[in-house]
Amino acid sequence: MSSILVFCRDCAKQVPSSQTKNGYCLDCQVRRSVADLREEHARLWRKRERYRSQNANVEQIGRQIARVEDRMALRIKELISNEREAADLLRRELETARGQRYTIKGV
Numbered sequence: 795m796s797s798i799l800v801f802c803r804d805c806a807k808q809v810p811s812s813q814t815k816n817g818y819c820l821d822c823q824v825r826r827s828v829a830d831l832r833e834e835h836a837r838l839w840r841k842r843e844r845y846r847s848q849n850a851n852v853e854q855i856g857r858q859i860a861r862v863e864d865r866m867a868l869r870i871k872e873l874i875s876n877e878r879e880a881a882d883l884l885r886r887e888l889e890t891a892r893g894q895r896y897t898i899k900g901v
């Protein structure tokens with residue numbers, strides 16, 4: 795069984811055509827599907843950092859962040875049937891989302 799390689803129309807990575815959807819590779823499908831949630835996540839994260847620096851209660855914001863992360867997980871699961879693969883991709887998305895605070899800080 796052979797699968798032809800195609801270029802993802804977003805990141806231009808070469809991937810088996812069987813893994814693409816609408817010309818996008820799996821990574822890009824995931825990234826695009828959670829893009830709005832990533833923004834929401836970053837917004838809440840910044841808010842929490844701000845509150846924390848003012849010694850305010852951040853418990854509620856923490857719960858909101860957890861909810862956004864749950865929604866990201868759901869969307870990724872909808873895209874990817876393989877559970878382990880879905881978990882890997884979610885972890886990467888969350889690491890990226892959480893890591894964003896370092897680049898956004900001070901804005």
Ligand SMILES: [Zn+2]
Binds near residue numbers: 802805818822823
């Ligand atoms: Zn791609």
